[in-house]
Amino acid sequence: MEDRRYVITLSCPDRTGVVARISGFLADAGAWITEAGYHSDADAKVFCTRQVIDAASVPYGVEELRERFGEVAVELGGTYRISDTGRRKRVVLLVTRESHCLHDLLGRVWADELPVEVTKVIGNHDVLEPLVTAHGLPFHHVPFPGPRDEAREQGKVAAFQQVRELVDADDPDAIVLARFMQVLPAHLCEAWAGRAINIHHSFLPSFAGARPYHQAHTRGVKLIGATCHYATADLDAGPIIEQDVIRVDHGDTAADMVRRGRDIERLVLARGLRWHLEDRILVQGNRTVVFR
Amino acid sequence: MEDRRYVITLSCPDRTGVVARISGFLADAGAWITEAGYHSDADAKVFCTRQVIDAASVPYGVEELRERFGEVAVELGGTYRISDTGRRKRVVLLVTRESHCLHDLLGRVWADELPVEVTKVIGNHDVLEPLVTAHGLPFHHVPFPGPRDEAREQGKVAAFQQVRELVDADDPDAIVLARFMQVLPAHLCEAWAGRAINIHHSFLPSFAGARPYHQAHTRGVKLIGATCHYATADLDAGPIIEQDVIRVDHGDTAADMVRRGRDIERLVLARGLRWHLEDRILVQGNRTVVFR
Amino acid sequence: MEDRRYVITLSCPDRTGVVARISGFLADAGAWITEAGYHSDADAKVFCTRQVIDAASVPYGVEELRERFGEVAVELGGTYRISDTGRRKRVVLLVTRESHCLHDLLGRVWADELPVEVTKVIGNHDVLEPLVTAHGLPFHHVPFPGPRDEAREQGKVAAFQQVRELVDADDPDAIVLARFMQVLPAHLCEAWAGRAINIHHSFLPSFAGARPYHQAHTRGVKLIGATCHYATADLDAGPIIEQDVIRVDHGDTAADMVRRGRDIERLVLARGLRWHLEDRILVQGNRTVVFR
Amino acid sequence: MEDRRYVITLSCPDRTGVVARISGFLADAGAWITEAGYHSDADAKVFCTRQVIDAASVPYGVEELRERFGEVAVELGGTYRISDTGRRKRVVLLVTRESHCLHDLLGRVWADELPVEVTKVIGNHDVLEPLVTAHGLPFHHVPFPGPRDEAREQGKVAAFQQVRELVDADDPDAIVLARFMQVLPAHLCEAWAGRAINIHHSFLPSFAGARPYHQAHTRGVKLIGATCHYATADLDAGPIIEQDVIRVDHGDTAADMVRRGRDIERLVLARGLRWHLEDRILVQGNRTVVFR
Structure with a gap:
């Protein structure tokens, strides 16, 4: 210890x-x-x-x-x-369907490599519930309205309100969007400023927005990457904490890039979260100072 | 041999x-x-x-x-x-003021690491002339009109016509824009399609256009890069041949990035040019197949 | 699919x-x-x-x-x-106490990123049993004699015989030593030739043997790495499948290197195993051809 | 400035x-x-x-x-x-036949990227003289006895004495062994302790000694590297300043590794020398603290 x-x-x-x-x-x-x-x-x-x-x-x-x-x-x-450091930090994880970042973080917590308490995991789908309960952690399913739902906007507002209550109840040191595929509303970005950490599956500012690996494939880049950043109201534009890349070539399909990119997403998020929890990051405007 | x-x-x-x-x-x-x-x-x-x-x-x-x-x-x-391979390939280099890519390529040619004949170097400034003549190679100074010149457009057209004649006289296998800071007109991109190779000082598509390192510094990215690509009429959007990156941090000023980025530009251009000269690259639409 | x-x-x-x-x-x-x-x-x-x-x-x-x-x-x-590929490949995992490689592989299998059946996990300690059973997989604890046990050699022979029977019962396509801290006897290396895959926690041939991160710290290297290789009777000298490194500096203690090195071990093993399972590797003498 | x-x-x-x-x-x-x-x-x-x-x-x-x-x-x-920093530092370069490190450093000095005065270059062969004189710098040829020379040891002693006098006359801040293929005698390592910088063409401690790329090829490693270190009497074992690697595969012959490795040697030496000249390095026992 x-x-x-x-x-x-x-x-x-x-x-x-x-x-x-x-x-x-x-x-x-x-x-x-x-x-x-x-x-x-x-x-x-x-x-x-x-x-x-x-x-x-x-x-x-x-x-x-x-x-x-x-x-x-x-x-x-x-x-x-x-x-x-005598007080164990608290973390809430938000997820959708992709398991790799969640699974990676749970493994680090299990091994006490990341010395935190994950107080709960919130998913807008429930497919990841078994992974979470297998680790003895509480999973909360907050369904979000689908793209063709009537009253979609209203439903989203209510869902985010529920997420907010679940998160704020734990007063966490970090709220991790571990491939959470919903855009945080501005009021949450503000309430969680400096605590909400997102992993984006591209080397920002390239390929912001949806389906970045498909964009990368179309453009024919030779490296793909991932970016860990603080969530801000301006989507994919918050202060960058960490980035990394891997080499791809003409033989990699968009699907290969999706698969191979997961390895970078995992690592970049785990590093960024660790630095945040160790108070290594100071935000200066839209840039970060990271004392490693 | x-x-x-x-x-x-x-x-x-x-x-x-x-x-x-x-x-x-x-x-x-x-x-x-x-x-x-x-x-x-x-x-x-x-x-x-x-x-x-x-x-x-x-x-x-x-x-x-x-x-x-x-x-x-x-x-x-x-x-x-x-x-x-029994016929030695011919290369023409276009340069402005930055010496690092030019110097690097000349060194590789001198050591016969890059088995080509550099038939001439063309500069829109003459500051690099001594480096070229020290290697016993011909340097051609083709001055371009400045930003405040009257008849600027006309002057540029004439200058590019002179460049074209100098280049085409050698029928080169590659025309290398080794940090040549003038935008090639569309008719040259077309005439030299698949032979004109540019090095851009960012990890494209991030930070296309001018002063990419300053853009990168402002955005607070954690890696900077360089991109070697075929020149096309659509500036900085041609088929990508090679890219690479290096890690930067909050301690790097924009000037540090400019300096450190040169090491990546050198390498990425040298690799891309070698692959081109060894016929390793096939262009498929806006993507490249690189047989390494 | x-x-x-x-x-x-x-x-x-x-x-x-x-x-x-x-x-x-x-x-x-x-x-x-x-x-x-x-x-x-x-x-x-x-x-x-x-x-x-x-x-x-x-x-x-x-x-x-x-x-x-x-x-x-x-x-x-x-x-x-x-x-x-219509037949799902079978894998047996051997582990000791370190969870990171095991947990990483289980996550990839869970997400069907690695399309295999893990038929069983065998541990010479039982600390990792909960991770395995949480994934619904069978865990077999085969205790090995400690360093001060009488009849140590005899006990080891018996333990390895038990491991061998457990492994061979499944006729697996790969036997993965996922940080299994026992040296395989020569007869097992032979019986499992070309199927037993080890992850060594250094950039071989540097720092073969015990406590490689401590060796690396003492020597003051600036990069640490991991090596995935086929197990052979000559310890840490089998054909190398994959290697990778990360940067360390004077601020990293040996303990930091142990922790940070895990990220490379995970990735290198996962990549090497995937290539093996996709029949991308041909062994030529003590070298590998890897068709990626 | x-x-x-x-x-x-x-x-x-x-x-x-x-x-x-x-x-x-x-x-x-x-x-x-x-x-x-x-x-x-x-x-x-x-x-x-x-x-x-x-x-x-x-x-x-x-x-x-x-x-x-x-x-x-x-x-x-x-x-x-x-x-x-108001006093320009002085550097002496020692070379043999390989031009790439020498040429790279001369280019950085020419462009004032490395703010030093190269007071002289000393070669035990004269093939690199033209590169040096083209930069307007003095080249000194100090022939060393060949492997079959009678009185070989005596000749080496005399040659090193001449090298020492040439070096010491300039009282340089750094003596760079830029692929100088002679082993420094112990008395010179001592006299130049903390100032003599060597580039070794492997990722030490792997492949110390002669023909490291051929050793690497035989062992079948997947990454090759270079190491910049202070020269000490214990060959290839001095405090490491900087290291880096590049990926190779089964398609790379030993000759390809030699060629591709040069790019890493260049960079690693240039970085290490810069840090030395900027007083970023403190030697602690056999390890270095590098303040970047």
């Missing part, structure tokens, strides 16, 4: 002495820094940092650390967050 | 017995096949092949092979080409 | 007319070739091919095809195999 | 307050930190950092900075170095 850590992230206007102020505070507290990342954005004149502290080295608790460090953050004109 | 080879490429409607017909012909000729690639496109019902033959195994010359195999191709309703 | 295919693989001494003989035979049978790969090894003078045939295009059954094609193979002095 | 920077690197025993001490010193000096990297090695209890300072923000010169920061370093029990 890992030792308990406090993870501090801060962003503030850049100026001389910022690092000295932060590290001076930590030194005074006797804090042992086990990991530290710094980034100065020269264009935006913004400074970002992530500091990992051995909890045992600090003579007071996380609440007092938040309070005391909060004063430093105010002084620096910044925003900060302090996370305690 | 490599042994002399004949390289046959053919595409035709797919049907039972195509391979038997071709390989039967080659067996009758006593041809020793050293390399062979086959591809059936199930959607388009098109068959493509590339066969490499030991020239010494065929009892007649390349002209007679062309004639005889031509009859097979007619019978199969296909189009074919037979290339003789 | 995919259409039924016959997959022919053949290797024989290379000579003029081999392709003509094979394709002539197929054309006479009216066989529609949907996929074909050819390879001539110039050093060994060996020719290898893989041909995929639409079963519906052949006027007789697979047994007759085997008989008829067998005559061609004899004539060419080669060895061949014909596989029928 | 880039602004002038001071680059501080320091390693010292890790303890609470190290960052505070350093950043406090820099804040007091009014230093504007443009880039910063930190690394704590938990096993060795060693702290490493690299800080890039805007030279214009410091009220005194680099000599005074060295003196003042030296006191901090002594206090922390560490070793440090401060580099001034």
Whole structure:
């Protein structure tokens, strides 16, 4: 088992002495820094940092650390967050029919490779229910109206309301759209800003929208990819967390690309989610700083 | 030195017995096949092949092979080409100010890694002239009108006419736009169809057009790339030959991306050009079959 | 569902007319070739091919095809195999404590991405039993003697005998050592030659043997990898099927490498197993020809 | 042109307050930190950092900075170095017959992508002289005795003595073995410790020694690579700076691997050299910390 850590992230206007102020505070507290990342954005004149502290080295608790460090953050004109690895993070998964991302994440949780509690899985179809219950986790089926349903818009609004209630009841640290094939309404993107993580099955900004592998096949690209990003009201345009690609060639049909692309989707989502849960990501406008 | 080879490429409607017909012909000729690639496109019902033959195994010359195999191709309703590695291929390079692709290709030619004759280099600026003449190759400076020139369009037409004459005088097997920063007019794309090879400094179709690295930086992508493609009248939309990417992160400025991207541009262009010169590429609509 | 295919693989001494003989035979049978790969090894003078045939295009059954094609193979002095995708292949998995490869494969089978029947999973520990039974598959626990057991060698012999009986009872097309941490005895390597597939957690031949990630950390390499290979009596030295790597840096501890390496092990094993099951691999001495 | 920077690197025993001490010193000096990297090695209890300072923000010169920061370093029990980007670094290149690494580096210097002065190139053969003189650089031919020369050992000693004098006369920041096919004697490894950079044409520790691509071909690996490392008396075993790989398959002969591997050698050496010149590398035992 890992030792308990406090993870501090801060962003503030850049100026001389910022690092000295932060590290001076930590030194005074006797804090042992086990990991530290710094980034100065020269264009935006913004400074970002992530500091990992051995909890045992600090003579007071996380609440007092938040309070005391909060004063430093105010002084620096910044925003900060302090996370305690002693509290297990909570995750809700949203799915449709594709099993690969769900199955991959459940395996990582089972092996304790991803140290989270999956509080529930919500599906707009129920085909993945057996996978979820086999892991002893609750599955909630929230049916969505089909494309030819009367009162389709109304039905969607009601379904999303139900999803929202199920999600918000757990106050999760991450809401993962693990190949959830419904577009989140703007009010949910806003309510879950910085917590809703989507995996898109293309190397964005190429092939946004529907059937990206078929678009990729038609265009004849030589690499296909996947993109993990924060969900925003502007579909497929949120801050990118992670991307990766694999090589394809003329022998790959669109169906081959769909199959082979799953391997990249799995990995890219798992990496992105891990970094999010470890507080490695700071969003700056539409870009992310990822302290790896 | 490599042994002399004949390289046959053919595409035709797919049907039972195509391979038997071709390989039967080659067996009758006593041809020793050293390399062979086959591809059936199930959607388009098109068959493509590339066969490499030991020239010494065929009892007649390349002209007679062309004639005889031509009859097979007619019978199969296909189009074919037979290339003789005993004839050194000719290449013309078009450049502007960026030296990296030019320098890389010249190095490969110098080391005989790329077995071609560069008959000339044409630049719309003259800054790269010393690099070219240091390799003992002819450099032609064809100045283009600037953005604020009067009679700009007229000047461009004249400049491109001069470029065309310089190129066509050598009847090259490849015209390489090695970071040539002028858009080829449609009539040149047509005249040089299947021979004009461009390197675009992004992972197309992302970031077509100008300043792709700056676009990539703004969008916050985690990989940047380059694309080698045949030049067509529809800018940055021609059949893709090769692509590759490298990882970037939040610490990379747009200028870093420009610098780091050069390494990918070099490689992707060199690979694409090699495959073109080795007759490994068959264009099918807007896609390429690359027999590697 | 995919259409039924016959997959022919053949290797024989290379000579003029081999392709003509094979394709002539197929054309006479009216066989529609949907996929074909050819390879001539110039050093060994060996020719290898893989041909995929639409079963519906052949006027007789697979047994007759085997008989008829067998005559061609004899004539060419080669060895061949014909596989029928209409018969679902059988796989037995051997595991120890690490869940990631097992879980990954089970997910692919569940989603029918890997079209096989896992007939049983055998573990020398029982910690993975719940994962297996959750998928409705039989798990067999065959305990092995510990390092300090008296009569250790004897116990191992008995345990391996039990494993062998469990495996051979199913006559599987592949025996997958999915992070099975026991060295197969020579007689099993021989009995299962060309069917036993191992995943080694390093980029072989670097770091053969125990604790490869710790070896990699000590040596300070910048990439770590995994290798999928056929098991042979010479440990970690069998014909390599597939390898891949990921980047690590000074910030990665040996434990990080263990965790991050799992993602490569999963993928490399899944790819290698798929190619094996699709009859894409021909072993030539200690090297593999992989028709992708 | 880039602004002038001071680059501080320091390693010292890790303890609470190290960052505070350093950043406090820099804040007091009014230093504007443009880039910063930190690394704590938990096993060795060693702290490493690299800080890039805007030279214009410091009220005194680099000599005074060295003196003042030296006191901090002594206090922390560490070793440090401060580099001034206002002074152009000097590089000597050692070559044999292979042109690709040499040519690549010369191109980067020509384009000012690598901001160094190549003071001379030394070759134990003279075939590369034209490439060097074409770039207006001095080439020194130091012939080495052949394998069948009498008095071979003696001749080698004399030749290396001449190389040493030529190198040391320039007091270079880096001595690059750009495919220099002679083993450096131990006294030179020692004299040039931390400055002599070698490119080995395999993914070390696989295939150390001679003809690595032929070894790789025989073993049937699916990826080949290159390794940039500091030269040490223990051949091919020095601290690794950078590595990379490319995919090969059964169709690649050993000669193909030699050719294709050059692209990786070029890139890996160019990256490693850049990081060295930018003071991004700290050697810790036989491992490197690379602040990218």
